[in-house]
Amino acid sequence: MQALFALPLSESFLRVGIFALCFTGFALAELRWPRRRQHVGRWQRWPSNLGLVVLSTVCLRVLLPLGAVGAAAFAAANGVGLLNRFSLPFLADALIGFIALDLAIYFQHRAFHRVPWLWRLHRMHHADLELDVSSGLRFHPLEILLSMGYKMGVVVALGIAPGVVLAFEVLLNALAIFNHANLALPARVDARCRAVLVTPDMHRIHHSTVPDETDSNFGFNLTWWDRLFRTYREKPIAGQLGMTIGLQTFRSPRWLRLDRLLLLPFVDDRPHTESPAHEATESTEQGLQPPQQERRQAR
Numbered sequence: 524m525q526a527l528f529a530l531p532l533s534e535s536f537l538r539v540g541i542f543a544l545c546f547t548g549f550a551l552a553e554l555r556w557p558r559r560r561q562h563v564g565r566w567q568r569w570p571s572n573l574g575l576v577v578l579s580t581v582c583l584r585v586l587l588p589l590g591a592v593g594a595a596a597f598a599a600a601n602g603v604g605l606l607n608r609f610s611l612p613f614l615a616d617a618l619i620g621f622i623a624l625d626l627a628i629y630f631q632h633r634a635f636h637r638v639p640w641l642w643r644l645h646r647m648h649h650a651d652l653e654l655d656v657s658s659g660l661r662f663h664p665l666e667i668l669l670s671m672g673y674k675m676g677v678v679v680a681l682g683i684a685p686g687v688v689l690a691f692e693v694l695l696n697a698l699a700i701f702n703h704a705n706l707a708l709p710a711r712v713d714a715r716c717r718a719v720l721v722t723p724d725m726h727r728i729h730h731s732t733v734p735d736e737t738d739s740n741f742g743f744n745l746t747w748w749d750r751l752f753r754t755y756r757e758k759p760i761a762g763q764l765g766m767t768i769g770l771q772t773f774r775s776p777r778w779l780r781l782d783r784l785l786l787l788p789f790v791d792d793r794p795h796t797e798s799p800a801h802e803a804t805e806s807t808e809q810g811l812q813p814p815q816q817e818r819r820q821a822r
């Protein structure tokens with residue numbers, strides 16, 4: 524087992540191979556078993572969503588080439604980090620590292636919703652008008668860079684092993700594709716999965732236009748943190764088929780263009796009154812402020 528996690532070669536091959544397999548598999552599955560009828564199709568959304576992946580990858584390679592696995596290797600080589608101070612059995616070490624990293628990502632996600640300037644970056648992920656496999660890859664390059672910096676810090680502070688970090692990143696990527704998919708899982712399978720893993724029905728609630736729902740279900744991998752910290756929501760108020768996805772503003776097709784998406788964090792805090800892309804929604808300023816502030820102002 525340890526040898527598997529210590530494999531030095533073909534890290535990129537492993538990442539790209541599993542990514543391609545998951546993306547293709549779930550993209551085909553959501554075509555065959557769609558959960559919701561989509562009003563804005565793949566042709567309108569995928570070029571920008573996939574373009575963001577390319578841009579983010581280039582930014583990471585140029586600006587943070589070490590990456591989280593490199594940071595973990597540095598920590599291991601120099602005996603830095605909490606876990607490197609103890610000689611725990613490998614499986615215990617791996618499990619603690621994996622769970623701690625998932626918890627750190629949960630709190631990072633909550634911070635991106637709470638802190639106004641972080642929300643400006645993260646709202647681009649929420650502005651997608653539909654959810655499917657491509658939405659799981661749709662993050663602003665600045666959010667990707669910040670997330671990587673944070674993850675590298677956590678990895679070094681805790682001394683998580685490089686193989687565990689690699690496994691975590693590959694799984695996080697695969698699960699992000701899975702839990703953003705427009706995929707209809709049988710209710711029983713969904714319920715069983717949710718005991719541990721975030722399912723598409725669970726994460727979709729996080730993409731609701733209703734601020735209370737946007738501020739729920741922050742987990743990406745494990746569902747435990749949302750249950751433990753009381754941010755778990757089982758169902759959306761309007762139901763899975765009736766709920767509206769996205770933000771109440773940024774509903775015009777112009778916000779689907781890649782250049783607009785990159786500029787979205789820097790748009791002024793003023794109302795946008797463009798005509799909606801599909802269904803009509805209330806015209807408010809959601810998306811310009813963190814959802815908590817939306818609620819406070821609504822009271």
Ligand SMILES: [Zn+2]
Nearest residue numbers: 632636645729
């Ligand atoms: Zn979010």
Ligand SMILES: [Zn+2]
Nearest residue numbers: 648703726730
């Ligand atoms: Zn999401």
